[in-house]
Amino acid sequence: MSNLDIQKIREDFPILKRQVNAKPLVYLDNGATTQKPQVVIDAILEYYTDMNSNVHRGVHYLSQISTDAFEVTRRKVQEFINAKHDYEVIITKGTTDSINLVATCYGREFVQAGDEIIVSAMEHHSNIVPWQMICEDRGATLKVIPMNEAGELDMDAYESLLNGKTKLVSVNYVSNALGTINPVREIIQKAHAIGVPVLIDAAQAVQHIKIDVQELDVDFLAFSGHKMYGPTGVGVLYGKEEWLNKMPPYQGGGDMIKDVTFEKTTYNELPFKFEAGTPNIEAGIALNAAIDYINDLGIDNIKAYEDELLAYATEQLSTVEGIRFIGTAKEKSSVISFVVDGTHPYDIGVLLDKLGIAVRTGHHCAQPVMDQFQIPGTVRASLAVYNTKEEIDALVAGVKRATAMLV
């Protein structure tokens, strides 16, 4: 049993009190974005009320306090993922931005014609398309680790894909479409055995699973603030100093330079080399509150509770006639994807919405996954720490009611 007081946690999220279609909101679309606790909302309000000013440039008081608050977040992220240095934490717009940064900058420096980049069959589009773009640009090839019917990666196939032409491996820690937890430690070790760096897309992991970048020995890690109880428009790229230093800047502009003349520009040091222009300051500052919130609950407590809820939801949904789970890996986290015989996921989603239940339907930005399972999409319920067994019961009753109407 979990040691978290879920009812008390729910009180922290004002939106959970609202009704949707005259029914209490049951929010099960946390994989898309989580709701925000009051402390995060307050941090945004406080920024605009008390300290609004640009960061890293003014000598005046407001600029100093907003810069300090922004940099506190960087150090909080450093602690949260146990990075060796705070300058290995690049503040980005989100996971997509972080992955594009690495694809562009690492790609420009290290990827040549004939080289190979490895991704997996269960990636979000944002961990496929940036690599396709750089491969096309450089004349390199994208290789894909296959997965089995349960949605587990074929690790033997992965090993046979690794070779002297491999320049980088980029895989997700947790699949947003299937919920699979991938064996990232083993993936990293195998790539490192032949000197290849690894990027882990932790967009669906960092809010559920303790991540220690030094222990994992991961080269790059990407995640988004808005999926971890924080604001939208901010995310993180962790990169090992040795790699970040070897990569050219991403975008040109203010903050990322040391000196600019029309003849020659020299670039700023880490992390600013990769942070051109005014960042999303309020979101950067409020991310600190989101990480504090997770730390106060304890990430291991969150995981234990969500695992319990996932097991309960899987068991209860199994009683729906004609249900087929998409993603039945042994190691799973917080995502239940399913289809029901004779129904379209979209229709179930619309009927659930009428009952105040928010789920995601469709391909979840992972079309290749849907293609492998030969389905147009799934219904996806994705869990957060404030969800309850009663909400799962409402989901199951809603799915039964919807299928009774549709079949």
Ligand SMILES: Cc1ncc(COP(=O)(O)O)c(C=O)c1O
């Ligand atoms: C596994 C995974 N990677 C990347 C992303 C993209 O995240 P963002 O849209 O916040 O950049 C998502 C979003 O759903 C995701 O689930």
